[in-house]
Amino acid sequence: MADILEVVFRRFASGSDLIFPSHIEGNTLVLGDVNISRSVLFLAAVTAATDLGLKVLFFTQTPFQSLPVSLRASIPGLKLESLKNVKFVYVKTLEELVEDVASLHELASEATSPPSLIIVDGLDHYLHGSRVGPLQDDLSPVAHVAALLHDTAAFITQFLQNRADGQGLCRVMVSFHSESEGSRDNEALAPELLLSVLDRYLQVRCTIDEVKGEGGAGQNEWQVYLSAMCPSRVQQWHMMLRAGGALEFNTVIEEEQQILEQPDDCKQENQRCGDGQ
Template sequence: MADILSFVFQRFGSQLHAAGDLKLFSHTESSTLVIGDEDINKSLLFLTAVTAASEMGLRVLFFTKNQIQSLPVTVKDLSISLKPDSLKKIRFVYPKTLEELLEDVASLHELVLENAPLPSLLIVDGLEQYVCVQDRPQQDCQSTSAHVVALLHDTAAFLKARSEKSQQPSCRVIVSYQPVWEGRGGDVDAPDPIFLVLERYLQVRCNLHKVMVSGEVQNEWLLYLSGPGLKVDGCGNGEKYPGLQWRVVMQPNGALEFRPENAAKEETSQVQPSDCGNKA
């Protein structure tokens, strides 16, 4: 999935990286966990889905709880570059409950029996809406989260094997999750147990942290990629690489703008506990 994200950042950021930087992780296909608040997560996921369909020719399955009535402002400015049939490559599925989500994902095996076109990208928007149900014991929430991502992983592996036989693109997975420290309540200093479960299965993390300037929250986020699924020369598992960091700015009209991030800035260092690019 990081290979698709790299394409998105390169496509909508002005010269974010030299070609050599992108090659460091352009072929990484690990599943990705997007961590941030609900609004920025949904905007990034939709932009990724449209880009994958319109410019990479991939078929996308987009699971989300709330029905999308119109083209989000995130991509309205890009409509001139969309191919006429590109949005037809995106299928939106609206499971309302955890049981419906599990059933919808499990039923993807039937596409092979039906000889139907196989998806190359599975997106689940807002996993917390399915697993973090009120009055559900914490232990059940953790086991449920593991069940969902394990099923996604197995389904993607099955579709990938079938796709290779038909010479179609491999299937990737991206899941967004809003942890407790991003506004869902709870102790912001305590670890999120569900997040700890998810990161075991989803080997690349796309981290989005709100930017604060002089104590005030800005309408922008620091975005960086990390995790053992990233194949970046010179960096150990789970560590961040300075070339994979951006500022994501949401414009007044809702459009997203990606800007290269200078890792030396004081405000960014507050949310970057490790930086393998600065090792001695």
């Protein structure tokens, strides 16, 4: 949900005189270091729940024993009771994740309001832990869970928009990390194949690249890119981890380009653009 990420980046920006870029919206795939990606997901969940009043469903394999340091430092005084709109669901396997996501359709027919933001922390861990064999040999589990998340969000969106105000929207945000990224062996193709499948259903990428210092050492700084395929848009941000643990964002550049192909060409990309969602 790139519009939520923009709210996050703006809220924790160092200055208030920024010229904010136009919205990039859609279901979002977050790529980058496991720990920093998780911090960004948590900030997104808290911002959606506290600032926007949205209901958030946060799937993760690892329970949170306490608020992350980056969150406590970024939002001083935040207490657990402030997260009443965030429901954490700890599921260990891909099968459990699929079952729980599939059951969300039932919420749309009950009195309980369905979530407006569905977050999956570390989809790669669920996929690699499944019982279907090596991912590079069988991409069907990737396609299945991504399509299920996409269709569930679309179903909930339709339900929310049928309400009186008609303003409802449900989005998906998924983090993914591949240990073999950057490798030069034959398995280097596997991440690209996986990402190509995910791109069909998650229309926006948030790529987090660490800024390396001399000798390749990290400097607690990252370049963050928000990009969408249809139409082609890119936003670039600089993210820094301060000494106290707080995350800070600054806008770097915005590039917005309309795809030059004819509309029919863009329609051929519907699988990657989420059929206009």
